[in-house]
Amino acid sequence: MNATDTRLAAWDVLGTRLSGVRGSIDAMKESDLAGWNVRKVDLSASEVTDTGVTTLEVPDRWATVRTNPTTGGTEYLGVVGSHYQPIQNEEHATLLDAVIDTGDAQWVAAGASHGGKRTFMTMRLPDEVQIGGKDALGLYLVAFNSHDGSSSFKFAVTPVRVACTNMQAAALKGAVSSFSIRHTAGAGRELAEARRALDLTYKYVETFEAEAEALLAQRYTNAEFDKFAGTLFGVQDEGKASKRALANRDGMIALYRDSDTLDGIRGTRWGAYQAATEFIDHVAPVRGRNQALARATRSFDGASQRTKQAAFALLGA
Template sequence: MASDVNTAFAREKSDQLEAARAEARAFQDRIDRGDIAPIGGDRYRVMTGWDAGETFTVQRDAEGRIEELLAQHGLDTTSGGAALYTSTPAWHGLGAVIPGGITEVDEVLKLGRIDWAVDKRPVLYEWDDGIRAADDRYVTVRRDTGGALGTVGGRYEIFQNERIFQFLQDLVQRYDAVWESAGALRGGRKVFVTMRIPHSIVIDRGGLDDEIVLFLAAINSHDGTSAAESVVTPWRIACGNTERFAIRDAVHRWGIRHTKGGLTTLSEARRSLGLTMAYAKKFEAEENRLVQTGLMVDDFHKLIDTLWTVDEDAADRARTAACKRHEELDGMFRDQAGQLGRNAYAAERTITDYLDHRMRVVPRTLSEELARAQRSLEGGTDDLKSKAHRELLVLTR
């Protein structure tokens, strides 16, 4: 059968133009909703969710169409390199990587480029008769570069970078801990330290032996905008985004005010850490209940329909997409069931894997990797993961 190449070409270009217009409309909708805001040039700031404040850059082609969304790693670079030490390579490929990690605090401080101290200097202002000092107002200043980090009051106590390491060591009462990551964000305004907790969560011990590693992190601010925080989280902090993810996904966290006794009173921090480990044991028990709960393929299909509802009057395109998603998830579940058994845990792993690595991303002109990074930046799949976990727990009862 002969084909009209001119008609085919016209149809293809029409589809491309419509896709570009749809992409532009979707991006503008996010601006109109207040989810993101332009901050000059091709840079935008996330305005909602746990990642409010993060920025990204939009790269466009010659015709103004979006090609890439580039998330900002946020690491401090004022010392000439990225301020990061990590035991595992990060997604951005920056920092000093020491496989297996090290235990020496001084070495981590140096490798993470946070071996500097902070001072408080009086806030000065110019007046007719010269320079005056503001009452009870101080600037926090990096001792190595002289860079101003923030403005604080007289009662504000500086937590030096080295002291944060000592705090975590005292908290867990271990001085041979392996440090997983350390570094600075936003010009040194925030500093983070992460150690691995010796007690991991193990799903189906003696069977699957599926391990979930938890980390104890301290996030300290030098700009006076927030208290220091300790969090127990599955995230190893390695950039501005994972710092936010660590706080968002923390199984427990507690703040430490910048006062003289802030880092010396450990009883409350140890109580909070104890509560966290109790929560981790509860989560481990929930996951083990999922392992022990058989799940038929039909039940998994019902879970898919619960997570992704399709309206009766949905367009054919939406129905086709739902059908493809259904088929892909069905195949993934059967694969997981072959490895983990046909149970609720395999179903949860399937949903998580799909949301993290397989779910289609928009706009379609983005590369898969960058688009997924942007979706992670905004935490777009967290609610679905939590809903899947709750729905599957219902089956265990």
């Protein structure tokens, strides 16, 4: 299975590539994220009955809307409560500029998903990690924002395997990979603390590298991998497992046996983890006509991250 040249990171599928862009202002303009003016507006509800239409004001909820940068029209994003305060796209772009001390960091991609309800911006850091001196991981800083109340503003340092653009995720004891800011009146103060938080996430990379080295040093048989794949997708009894669980298990096993991206690390616990992340990011069946788009969207929804964390925990046990 030759996939090295065809697989894209989630941000390249969902967003605009920012080749050569240096500052946040240009990044915002290039990706159509500038000038949204996300805001709260009064919300009302209408009921149609036999006697006519009744309109009711909703006193404890507001709609969030944006200005479409292309058409200039107002578009609905979500429903939020009284404590929610919008964090503009410009604010998280400026934050990424502010927390990066080196001019060697590069803007990579930015964009929106879910009809503008969620946005992201990505920078590549100048550092690179070599697991066992042979398996390269690029380091990326990704900022996520939501305008519909579904999540806080967050930025995370994310290792990505160069060979196949798999986004890595592991819950490591005593190491923090991300920093979140709630959409409240105190958001400005918390944004000012982001530089300190970034230092904490760098420690996560050091811990991740050490644990990855340990996984690479441990041999892993095909039989062990098959059992791991079944456990990851909840296949304990084939007669009782769902078709989807079986398909996921069998698909990941096939990838582990055949993918050229695992050459040199196959037969190790690290290779098993990379098979899991590659399968989740690029192969696992998803709903929707555009499979690549659906997988990329899922990568930013949290479910994929939880599965990868579970895989890392199983292999490190």
